[in-house]
Amino acid sequence: MNFKQLAENRHEYAKAWKARTGGQVLGYYDPYFPEELAYAAGMLPVRILARHEPDDVSTKWIYASCYPVRDYVNQFFNGRYGYLDGIVDTGGCEWVYNAFEVAMNTTPSLKTHYIFIPRYPNAPTSPGLVVSELKTMKKVFEEWTGREITDESLDHAIEVYNKNRLLLMRISELRRAYETPLFGSEAMQMLLADQVMDKAEMNAILESFLAELQERPPREDRVRLMIIGSETWDAELEELVESLGANVVIDELDNGTSYFWNTIYEQKDRLLAIALRYLGRPHSALRDNNWRRRSQHVFELAEDYMADGVLIVKQIYCVIHGTDNYAMWKLLRERNIPYHFFERDTSLPEDETRQRLESFINMLKPGLVRLRGWHEPLVI
Numbered sequence: 001m002n003f004k005q006l007a008e009n010r011h012e013y014a015k016a017w018k019a020r021t022g023g024q025v026l027g028y029y030d031p032y033f034p035e036e037l038a039y040a041a042g043m044l045p046v047r048i049l050a051r052h053e054p055d056d057v058s059t060k061w062i063y064a065s066c067y068p069v070r071d072y073v074n075q076f077f078n079g080r081y082g083y084l085d086g087i088v089d090t091g092g093c094e095w096v097y098n099a100f101e102v103a104m105n106t107t108p109s110l111k112t113h114y115i116f117i118p119r120y121p122n123a124p125t126s127p128g129l130v131v132s133e134l135k136t137m138k139k140v141f142e143e144w145t146g147r148e149i150t151d152e153s154l155d156h157a158i159e160v161y162n163k164n165r166l167l168l169m170r171i172s173e174l175r176r177a178y179e180t181p182l183f184g185s186e187a188m189q190m191l192l193a194d195q196v197m198d199k200a201e202m203n204a205i206l207e208s209f210l211a212e213l214q215e216r217p218p219r220e221d222r223v224r225l226m227i228i229g230s231e232t233w234d235a236e237l238e239e240l241v242e243s244l245g246a247n248v249v250i251d252e253l254d255n256g257t258s259y260f261w262n263t264i265y266e267q268k269d270r271l272l273a274i275a276l277r278y279l280g281r282p283h284s285a286l287r288d289n290n291w292r293r294r295s296q297h298v299f300e301l302a303e304d305y306m307a308d309g310v311l312i313v314k315q316i317y318c319v320i321h322g323t324d325n326y327a328m329w330k331l332l333r334e335r336n337i338p339y340h341f342f343e344r345d346t347s348l349p350e351d352e353t354r355q356r357l358e359s360f361i362n363m364l365k366p367g368l369v370r371l372r373g374w375h376e377p378l379v380i
């Protein structure tokens with residue numbers, strides 16, 4: 001399955017989906033958007049993703065922001081997202097809100113909605129607050145589409161999304177194996193494609209991909225890396241790692257594994273069930289400033305996926321990860337997990353990044369007796 005192509009053709013896919021179904025396409029920016037409600041209303045929720053494109057527009061509207069946000073604005077004014085019927089912002093980070101405001105203020109025909117997801121997901125009042133926000137959003141979506149969101153349609157949406165998360169989790173489990181059949185670049189492209197496609201369609205693709213993976217011969221064992229940090233929109237870094245003989249076996253990115261990590265446990269009160277899932281999802285740096293649950297999740301991933309080292313990759317100007325990084329450094333140092341930190345912008349400076357990664361990977365190798373088997377001495 002060519003997930004890279006699916007992710008890259010996302011605009012064409014959404015336009016074709018619209019033409020085929022007559023439905024509305026709804027853009028969202030971060031993983032706290034409860035997509036199930038949009039899906040139950042017959043809409044196609046799509047994650048707005050950055051891409052590499054010359055930018056001669058965004059500075060006029062938004063100055064010195066992180067690259068993804070500048071690119072959202074650039075793509076928006078260049079008509080890449082002209083097919084969107086609406087956009088929802090979940091108050092993730094202030095930079096994204098700026099991009100949302102630009103879209104809202106310059107395109108009156110665009111339907112817009114802001115849903116407040118509290119910064120403190122674990123506060124006792126948060127579930128009730130999110131349920132009330134969901135009730136409002138449900139009404140808004142019903143008005144936009146002229147279609148009632150019934151319990152049955154919500155049950156269907158929850159079932160489709162839960163199945164999607166389960167399939168992604170099953171595929172992710174295969175990355176834990178020493179000789180995993182999956183490269184990190186393929187896994188990342190799969191996740192990016194998943195966030196811009198109709199989940200029912202994607203589920204069928206994932207089912208056949210899973211069957212294909214079970215038949216794949218195991219790949220040779222490599223240095224195993226984990227990526228954490230700001231969101232991504234391509235698998236350039238994973239490819240670079242692979243070209244150096246290592247493999248990214250897990251990530252903790254907002255649009256990586258954090259997107260699907262927990263599930264919805266069905267309840268009679270559907271909105272409460274949805275609220276609890278989104279508040280309970282692995283806390284991202286967007287909403288973990290008071291609770292520090294993210295550190296424990298990162299540690300568990302590193303352990304479970306046997307990561308030999310961690311790459312902390314921050315977008316330049318990413319305030320969210322800029323403030324959260326110290327907690328990650330502290331955690332990794334305390335637990336003796338080697339890590340390498342670097343910032344990236346529009347694209348990866350290839351030569352520089354290659355050299356840095358090469359040194360980091362070479363530094364890891366002497367400790368990796370498992371690469372040769374415990375019974376054989378490792379000669380470096």
Ligand code: SF4
Pocket residue numbers: 066067068069093094095096230231315317318319320321
């Ligand atoms: S990279 Fe950081 S600052 Fe930019 S949109 Fe993402 S979380 Fe916000």
